[in-house]
Amino acid sequence: MRVDALSGTRLLYNLRFRAILYQVLAVGSIVVLGLYLFSNVSQKLAEQNIATGFAYLSREAGFVISQTLIDYKPTDTYGRAILAGIVNTIWVSAWSVVIATILGLIVGIARLSRNPLLAFLAFLYVEALRNVPLLLYLFLWYALIVTGLPAVREAWEVLPHVFLSNSGLTVPSLLWTSAHTIILVALVLGGALAVALRRRATAERIRTGGERTIWPLIALVLLTPPILAILIMQPDFTISVPEKGRFRLTGGAQLTPEFTALLVGLALSASAGIAEIVRSGILSVRKGQWEAARALGLRDGSTMRLVVLPQALRVIIPPLTSSYLSLFKNSSLAIAIGYPDLVMVSNTTMNQTGQAIEGIAIFMLVYLGLSITISIFMNWYNSRVALKER
Amino acid sequence: MTTATEIAEAQLKMPLQRGPNVERRLLQRTFKPLFGTPVNAAVTLVCLWVLWLGVKGAYGWLVTRAVTEGGAQACKVGQGACWPFYEAKLRFMIFGVYPYDEHWRVLLAMTLFLGAIGITMVPRFWNRKLLVLWGITIAATAVLIGGGIFGLRYVPTTQWSGLPLSFLLSAVGLALGFPLGVLLALARSSKLPAIRVIAIVFIEVIRGVPLISILFMASVMLPLFMPSGVTVDKLLRAQIAIIIFAAAYIAEAVRGGLQAIPRGQHEASSAMGLHYWQSMRLVVLPQALKIAIPPLVNISIGFFQDTTLVTIIGLLDFLSTVRTAMQDPAWVGIAVMEGYVFAAAVFLFFSYGMGAYSRFLERRMRLGHD
Numbered sequence: 001m002r003v004d005a006l007s008g009t010r011l012l013y014n015l016r017f018r019a020i021l022y023q024v025l026a027v028g029s030i031v032v033l034g035l036y037l038f039s040n041v042s043q044k045l046a047e048q049n050i051a052t053g054f055a056y057l058s059r060e061a062g063f064v065i066s067q068t069l070i071d072y073k074p075t076d077t078y079g080r081a082i083l084a085g086i087v088n089t090i091w092v093s094a095w096s097v098v099i100a101t102i103l104g105l106i107v108g109i110a111r112l113s114r115n116p117l118l119a120f121l122a123f124l125y126v127e128a129l130r131n132v133p134l135l136l137y138l139f140l141w142y143a144l145i146v147t148g149l150p151a152v153r154e155a156w157e158v159l160p161h162v163f164l165s166n167s168g169l170t171v172p173s174l175l176w177t178s179a180h181t182i183i184l185v186a187l188v189l190g191g192a193l194a195v196a197l198r199r200r201a202t203a204e205r206i207r208t209g210g211e212r213t214i215w216p217l218i219a220l221v222l223l224t225p226p227i228l229a230i231l232i233m234q235p236d237f238t239i240s241v242p243e244k245g246r247f248r249l250t251g252g253a254q255l256t257p258e259f260t261a262l263l264v265g266l267a268l269s270a271s272a273g274i275a276e277i278v279r280s281g282i283l284s285v286r287k288g289q290w291e292a293a294r295a296l297g298l299r300d301g302s303t304m305r306l307v308v309l310p311q312a313l314r315v316i317i318p319p320l321t322s323s324y325l326s327l328f329k330n331s332s333l334a335i336a337i338g339y340p341d342l343v344m345v346s347n348t349t350m351n352q353t354g355q356a357i358e359g360i361a362i363f364m365l366v367y368l369g370l371s372i373t374i375s376i377f378m379n380w381y382n383s384r385v386a387l388k389e390r
Numbered sequence: 391m392t393t394a395t396e397i398a399e400a401q402l403k404m405p406l407q408r409g410p411n412v413e414r415r416l417l418q419r420t421f422k423p424l425f426g427t428p429v430n431a432a433v434t435l436v437c438l439w440v441l442w443l444g445v446k447g448a449y450g451w452l453v454t455r456a457v458t459e460g461g462a463q464a465c466k467v468g469q470g471a472c473w474p475f476y477e478a479k480l481r482f483m484i485f486g487v488y489p490y491d492e493h494w495r496v497l498l499a500m501t502l503f504l505g506a507i508g509i510t511m512v513p514r515f516w517n518r519k520l521l522v523l524w525g526i527t528i529a530a531t532a533v534l535i536g537g538g539i540f541g542l543r544y545v546p547t548t549q550w551s552g553l554p555l556s557f558l559l560s561a562v563g564l565a566l567g568f569p570l571g572v573l574l575a576l577a578r579s580s581k582l583p584a585i586r587v588i589a590i591v592f593i594e595v596i597r598g599v600p601l602i603s604i605l606f607m608a609s610v611m612l613p614l615f616m617p618s619g620v621t622v623d624k625l626l627r628a629q630i631a632i633i634i635f636a637a638a639y640i641a642e643a644v645r646g647g648l649q650a651i652p653r654g655q656h657e658a659s660s661a662m663g664l665h666y667w668q669s670m671r672l673v674v675l676p677q678a679l680k681i682a683i684p685p686l687v688n689i690s691i692g693f694f695q696d697t698t699l700v701t702i703i704g705l706l707d708f709l710s711t712v713r714t715a716m717q718d719p720a721w722v723g724i725a726v727m728e729g730y731v732f733a734a735a736v737f738l739f740f741s742y743g744m745g746a747y748s749r750f751l752e753r754r755m756r757l758g759h760d
Contacts, residue, residue, distance in 0.1 A: 022585065023585060027584050041615055043618060045614070113433075115423055115424060115430055115434060116424070121437055128738070131742045131745065132734045132738055133696070135709060136730060139709075143726045147723065147726060329599070333602065333699070336702055360606055360610065364607075367599045372594075
């Protein structure tokens, strides 16, 4: 009798019942909130007479995108415009990642230099870039390029055949054809074969203990496909080099001020972060490791490659991933200086069609998808270099 | 009896003898890292050259070539820093479009606020009284800036701008994002699968998209989600976006701290009869949050800089007021460097200060006394 009266309260004290109750409450409140918001949205959209759905993607866009990698003209569809924006975002992020990694590596090592002056300069570089917002730098670089640099006629030659002027950066370029793409694919194929071969050789070495010279074989496997491809396709390898004419630059590829400012801004600010990551990675390998490797009779190069780098990479990879990811996300600041990236194209689309929800949904999904792809790849790489503990 | 220790002690007490070698060694110690090898010497010379160029350029721009008097026309001709621009525009750059006669209110509020932050930064004051201090500071700041009572003129949020707005957005974002972030971190490490999944999805989605997209969402989409007739202030919308964004990042920092707490701590507190919230509040979180302090300070630095993004959705934050000042018809195209250098110096000052503080905290924690 008493037990029955208490059973209701008992149930409340049952841990399993509680766990289910909490979860049902959490999911339930989210569903209710979602339904409430959805009903608000549909009512608002009906009131304001805004169309819904993604049908607009196949309508004609009708706006100009100042620079695209893929063919795009105003008569193309909104979908194609957004695709052009996505390609632009990836293009600028990819180049920035490359430049930022190289710069970051150099500055990170310079930070650890025994030469105090060099270490100090590297310190100044890092702090000046880390403590000022990226957006400010983007505005500054853009303003400096447009107002501070000389006109094309008096362009600066910053590197041989690389010109900087108020209409951006002019660099030597290769006229890319499908033949080049095939050669690139062949090179990747050769690389994959070489990696597979090396793995087998390593496994065999571990099994038998015998050392064999395998690099000629690897070189052969690596280089045969691209060389064959070159021989078959006979592509045009002339590089178009910009030359300074009387009034303008001829040849080469012209990078707009917007692209240049964004590239410089993203690469510099990310390089400061990467420098700090590289520095802490190298510092994390104890001196004893160097000494032990030397005591085992390894040469300096082998010590770095076999002992220090694998351990430093373990510390470097996870934060490096997040700095690549934040570079990629920061490329969305392009809209502030007018580089037509995904966000800017979506923004124009939203203004023209009024379909804000779809527009934002598309670019958030694209960013999310690419972020997840990058982090899955880097996690895979990380799990390969991570400490294998038994 | 002379033991080895006594000898050692006697040696310690002896005045350091400056032998003939001392000067030479000192010279060597400074000389060798700079000019020890030919490569090093070359590096040093290049560095000296770079430093010289930098110092010469900065000094020339700031001092010798600077235009100290005259108006915009004098600056247009001159090659250096334009001090008249600062004279004319400094107050606008800092306070923005806040009513000119009421600037003292914002200044007072900012002083209070920075003072409270200064006190908070001293580890000795970390106790419950801080909460009271912050309660008073927030109330006073809100009254001073917003007005409407105590005879203070009411100032609408559309006129809140400049540096105070940047401080406000980042401080409120972090202050409200913090409890939300802690809850999210607890949810993410919860044993209940549904709650964990909700937290993971929320955190990863927010961290996977750029801040600008969340700001867009808040400024364009949020009004659509509200019931008809309800409008949300533009500043409040941006603030909500920043709070949500901050919460996701704070959650990850706190989760890092939670993971560092050994299971034994959880088990011991349940063995003592504490239920989940008690054991979190009294045992686990105090330790986890302490570990999470350095990453949290780094997040704060990042957020202070990230508030500049509200420029893009049209709020007048500090960077925005500086740019507005530069685009004043009288000054347009003249004070480009001046404006950006000033803004950069302000950001550098606060961010570097916070960074130095975070390094101090990390050192203090490594030493392990609290």
